Amino acid sequence: MNPRKTLALGLTACVLACLLLFALDVAMGPVTIPLADVWSAITGGSRGNESFARIVTLFRLPKAITALVAGAALAVSGLLMQTLFRNPLAGPYVLGLDSGASLGVAIVILASGSLAGSGAGGASFIAGAGWLAGLGAAAAASLGAALVFILVLVVARRVDSAVTVLMLGVLFSYGTNAAVSILISSARAEKIQSYLSWTFGSFSSTRWEEVAVFAPLVALGVALAGSIVKPLNLLLLGERYAESSGADPARTRSLIIASTAILSGAVTAFCGPISFIGLAIPHLARLLFGTSDHRTLIPACVLTGSACALAADIVSQLPGTGISLPLNAVTAIIGVPVLIWVILSRSRGQGGIRL
């Protein structure tokens, strides 16, 4: 079969998998909703069960869309980092953006006790109930991630090698993690609990208002990544070859970092620091499609990342029970064996895992 047809077939299969998982994610949860009711709720049909329709439109749809979008964002940003640093262990968070976000959230959640007395405006912002508190976390996470992003970008434009940026990202993480530890050590138990549950990650804390910000941000980040497929492909041979073939190193690096920051920053802000997907999906996409060409890998990562995030969300809700598991535990528990199996079966005798 010719490669173009194989590619089209592969991408179509991924689209179908995403649609199926999306439907299941909407249908399954503490209450299982028949697919017919899901359909009528989405299309606005009148025959469905009223309370089912409310659950679908108010909770399940924004949650499923969030999972879809976050999976794509994480996978693409992981791909960008692995290509920039030519390192199979790189992921969306190697720049330290999640650490910046964590620090922001930790300050809001953990230190809010002391802040509450210091200023009326700050206190109502932070201590506000319901989705206001959620937005507070999102705003704090965005702010933290943005600060780290600016730092990294300034550094990336000044240094000669991408590895230096990687090293500094790791060091930023240590620094911010230390600050978070200090905050945790002096915080009250229920605040620590609330901070910890943020670090577990979740697709369920977004309402339509947030989806309306989150989805366009991610679309922007993916579009930015799509606009630099040429330098991304050139980077496969390393920065010096890329430069000799016309990719300006500082410009390329800045664009890659900007795209990654938008994507992983948005996910961290709205869903928490979701691990594993960003590291694993690019490898899965390369193995499934057998290519290193970013023209294929970006759509492949979008689709496989979405499918994987939806599957993880379905499992984490433990369908039919009222219990939900931490999302980060689920991504790793399902993802690790699957990825190990894929790596061992597909890369045997082929020289191991590749970028």
Place this chain on the structure above:
Amino acid sequence: MTGQRLLLEDLSVGYRRPGLKGSIRGGNGSRSVVSGIDVSLDGGLFACLVGENGSGKSTLLRTIAGMQRPLSGRALIDGEDVARMTVGERSRRIAVVLTDPVDSGYLTVRGLVALGRYPYVDWKARLSDSDETAVTKALEAIGIGQLADSRVDRLSDGERQKAMIARALAQDTPVILLDEPTAFLDAPRKIEIVSILREVARREGRVVLMSSHDIELALAYADRLWAVSEGRLSSGAPESLVLSGVLASTYRSATASFDLESGSFLVPGKPGRPVGLRGEGIAREWTARALERAGFRVADTGKTGTAEPPFVEVEGERGALSWRIATGNGTVTAPDIEGMLAALGEPPPR
């Protein structure tokens, strides 16, 4: 296109940062590695850049490629200053083959060579029909058309190097620079690569400049030799540099010296014990080598000449050779080189 394509005008290359331990210090803390370079290359010429480790070959190549700014002077390609070109302009004038390891992932040879066309494609990285033709042409010029669909990481070292050269060729630039492209290759592969490079230069009127440690290879194949030594560059036909003694002084080291007669390196030793040698053709040639390796100094006594012992005479035809060894203690016949050396007694100390 022929005529002057690459011109270096009073070029000095080196590093701007202070604090490096250096021999020659220029102004404002910069360290010059090679200076006062005035040299040009015409289209169609294949040139080799030689010099000892650390002499500045790579620094010079990087500077010509525009990856590093010159300390002073200019490098011009078809009359344009490389340092003033944008990254995009450079990519259409200079192609490089570097020593950087290439971890090419799932790239096929064709995909790798196609990257050479990226200076000419739009942001969507879609190759036009003429780009595809250029890729096919480059693959065929290097003789790896049959490998087009193989993955690069499954190639041998020689095949991978050819693929990298095909990529540089597809870039369709007037100048191709290669940093040690023959390192790690076996002798037949080296000769193959160098012949391809020379052919590329001649057929397409490009300038091909490669750095190499392999002086014997450079002497045999290069149209021009650039020899870097002690911060200076000398250029010319390889033979001129041999005759003017430039090469001998380029490689003046303690352990090996450049031998003018053979055009190769010899490990100097104390003058060995003299031994006469009689014989013909290849058998005589290799017997002499064995004797020299064992530390003897071979005195040619021709085919029939007489000589004082000790001497060795090669007898018989190829396939049925024997060696007659005359020493002070009489004459013995050995069936092989090992026996011949043993009969001459313990090798003299070096």
